[in-house]
Amino acid sequence: MKPDPRPLALRFQRTVADAVLSLVNGFFDRYTGGRRRPAFFDVAATVPPLKALTDRWRDIQAEVDALLADGAQFPRYHELDPHIARISQNDDPSKSWRVFLLYAMGEIPEDARRRAPRTLGLLEGLPGLYQAFFSVLAPGTSVPAHEGPYRGYLRYHLGLRVPKDNPPFIRVLDRNHVWKEGEDVLFDDSWDHEVVNSSKERRVVLIVDVLRPLPAFPAAVNRWFVRRVIHPLYARQLIRNLR
Numbered sequence: 001m002k003p004d005p006r007p008l009a010l011r012f013q014r015t016v017a018d019a020v021l022s023l024v025n026g027f028f029d030r031y032t033g034g035r036r037r038p039a040f041f042d043v044a045a046t047v048p049p050l051k052a053l054t055d056r057w058r059d060i061q062a063e064v065d066a067l068l069a070d071g072a073q074f075p076r077y078h079e080l081d082p083h084i085a086r087i088s089q090n091d092d093p094s095k096s097w098r099v100f101l102l103y104a105m106g107e108i109p110e111d112a113r114r115r116a117p118r119t120l121g122l123l124e125g126l127p128g129l130y131q132a133f134f135s136v137l138a139p140g141t142s143v144p145a146h147e148g149p150y151r152g153y154l155r156y157h158l159g160l161r162v163p164k165d166n167p168p169f170i171r172v173l174d175r176n177h178v179w180k181e182g183e184d185v186l187f188d189d190s191w192d193h194e195v196v197n198s199s200k201e202r203r204v205v206l207i208v209d210v211l212r213p214l215p216a217f218p219a220a221v222n223r224w225f226v227r228r229v230i231h232p233l234y235a236r237q238l239i240r241n242l243r
Helices: 008-032 048-055 057-069 082-088 110-115 117-123 216-242
Strands: 097-104 129-137 142-146 153-161 169-172 175-178 184-187 193-196 203-211
Touching: 008 216, 048 057, 048 117, 048 153, 048 184, 048 203, 057 110, 057 117, 057 129, 057 153, 057 203, 082 142, 097 110, 097 117, 097 216, 110 117, 129 153, 169 184, 203 216
Parallel strands: none
Antiparallel strands: 097 129, 129 203, 142 193, 153 184, 153 203, 169 175, 169 193
């Protein structure tokens, strides 16, 4: 097992956070099917507004291409969120998972406002928007198996730059999804999943998290928990770490 690279204080914080999230996730399980909840979802049937992103994928692709060409800051993911160092940190700097943060629970980085206005314009119209970022996985880089900590959202991927030879894929439970440019996928990030890019090119996708569709009462609990707990403890940390 790979050693945990986080400082002891961060590990303690994560332990406390995981205990709280376990209680909240258990509450959501009453409405999602628990261990029988789906891993993948139909985008159009589950969160139809996401299709507006898919339809404009070439505009989004052009914007991220410009960011990469212009040398915009794409920090390694664990530099923004130290709690994920186990799956993001790599001794080889050429094998990195880098991100360009666009939105985090109402927080919008100034760099995103200035350099990704078209993508932001599409995102800001989405109901239930939780988080969004461009995700860049270097050639020969994989993200080891893990489970997202919170069941209050679903994760959307839109392929923007995907190698055609030996294309990368994401495994969620026992199913692999191979990305293709201009194609989307929606899945439950809290299930066990991993990413493999064995190609000789980088993989670029837009990742968008949206609040999970739920009945009225758990949906209200979800919105309250994100606004009162996750936003001050997590979203603000991401913005601080960008500076």
